[in-house]
Amino acid sequence: MRHFISIADLDRTEAVALLATAEHMAATQSRSIRKLPTLVGSTVVNLFFEDSTRTRISFEAAAKRLSADVINFSAKGSSLSKGESLKDTALTLQAMGADAVVVRSASSGAAHQLAHAGWIDQPIINAGDGAHEHPTQAMLDAFTLRHHLRPGDPNGGLDGLHVVIVGDVLHSRVARSNMLLLTLLGARVTLVAPPALLPVGAHAWPCEVLYDLDEALAAGPDAVMMLRVQRERMVGGGFFPTEGEYSRRYGLSTQRAARLPDHAIVLHPGPMNRGFEIAGDVADSDRSVIVEQVASGVFVRMAVLYHLLATDDREDAR
Numbered sequence: 001m002r003h004f005i006s007i008a009d010l011d012r013t014e015a016v017a018l019l020a021t022a023e024h025m026a027a028t029q030s031r032s033i034r035k036l037p038t039l040v041g042s043t044v045v046n047l048f049f050e051d052s053t054r055t056r057i058s059f060e061a062a063a064k065r066l067s068a069d070v071i072n073f074s075a076k077g078s079s080l081s082k083g084e085s086l087k088d089t090a091l092t093l094q095a096m097g098a099d100a101v102v103v104r105s106a107s108s109g110a111a112h113q114l115a116h117a118g119w120i121d122q123p124i125i126n127a128g129d130g131a132h133e134h135p136t137q138a139m140l141d142a143f144t145l146r147h148h149l150r151p152g153d154p155n156g157g158l159d160g161l162h163v164v165i166v167g168d169v170l171h172s173r174v175a176r177s178n179m180l181l182l183t184l185l186g187a188r189v190t191l192v193a194p195p196a197l198l199p200v201g202a203h204a205w206p207c208e209v210l211y212d213l214d215e216a217l218a219a220g221p222d223a224v225m226m227l228r229v230q231r232e233r234m235v236g237g238g239f240f241p242t243e244g245e246y247s248r249r250y251g252l253s254t255q256r257a258a259r260l261p262d263h264a265i266v267l268h269p270g271p272m273n274r275g276f277e278i279a280g281d282v283a284d285s286d287r288s289v290i291v292e293q294v295a296s297g298v299f300v301r302m303a304v305l306y307h308l309l310a311t312d313d314r315e316d317a318r
């Protein structure tokens with residue numbers, strides 16, 4: 001593995017290996033070994049052109065728990081506001097001795113461009129690019145699903161699980177990465193969205209697509225993943241008739257959650273619009289693993305940094 005840009009670049013063996021490393025990282029943390037010496041002397045740069053709470057902080061925590069140094073670089077307050085290009089930013093980071101660059105951008109393909117334009121030699125990790133992909137989010141979601149619903153599975157996957165992903169699929173890099181990863185790991189995925197919040201081509205994806213949340217929930221899924229409605233990306237309007245109608249038809253209310261099988265869990269990548277796509281009671285309920293997802297994110301990001309910076313995988317890929 002040279003970079004971590006897209007779930008589409010992984011095969012099942014690689015995905016299972018990453019999850020197994022994340023399990024190992026989780027085990028070290030639960031034994032109170034908070035800091036491993038694995039990446040002493042390495043520098044990880046967090047290059048965030050878009051706001052983030054969970055992803056940026058958990059990459060920082062993951063790198064520090066592996067003893068790497070971390071440089072946080074956000075677009076606000078940098079020379080990007082003076083018109084500096086992505087290329088010159090990349091060259092600057094390389095000159096400063098970055099060993100890996102974690103990048104979040106509003107532009108789909110930004111991480112791929114950094115990885116493959118030849119400006120920088122270091123591994124690039126996609127921390128979310130536009131509406132394209134958020135591969136470490138999908139890995140942490142798979143990690144959390146496995147922990148609850150397939151603990152100790154010898155195949156290391158999610159075979160036979162049914163996961164319903166609900167909401168603003170059109171703008172969601174989380175939905176796309178999860179659809180790819182969960183199906184790769186053997187889960188059945190159902191996407192539920194209003195027609196206007198589905199991307200063109202979604203019907204050709206390897207999953208079921210429905211417009212009716214109650215129909216999807218009647219199938220008794222093992223997990224429901226609610227997506228944030230990304231109002232900030234809805235320029236021009238016309239995505240759904242009213243917010244009230246969206247909430248009534250696609251929100252995970254207390255009543256809807258009560259109809260789920262007893263073992264079913266509820267996920268949300270955050271940040272949440274409480275009371276809109278998910279009721280506050282549901283987000284805080286025993287079914288909710290939303291806070292646990294954040295903890296899983298540190299273990300998964302430790303695993304990604306480990307595979308990119310501390311194993312022979314990197315040399316093999318050159």
Ligand code: CP
Nearest residue numbers: 052053054055269270
């Ligand atoms: N889930 C997620 O990517 O959250 P942040 O935007 O806070 O990083």
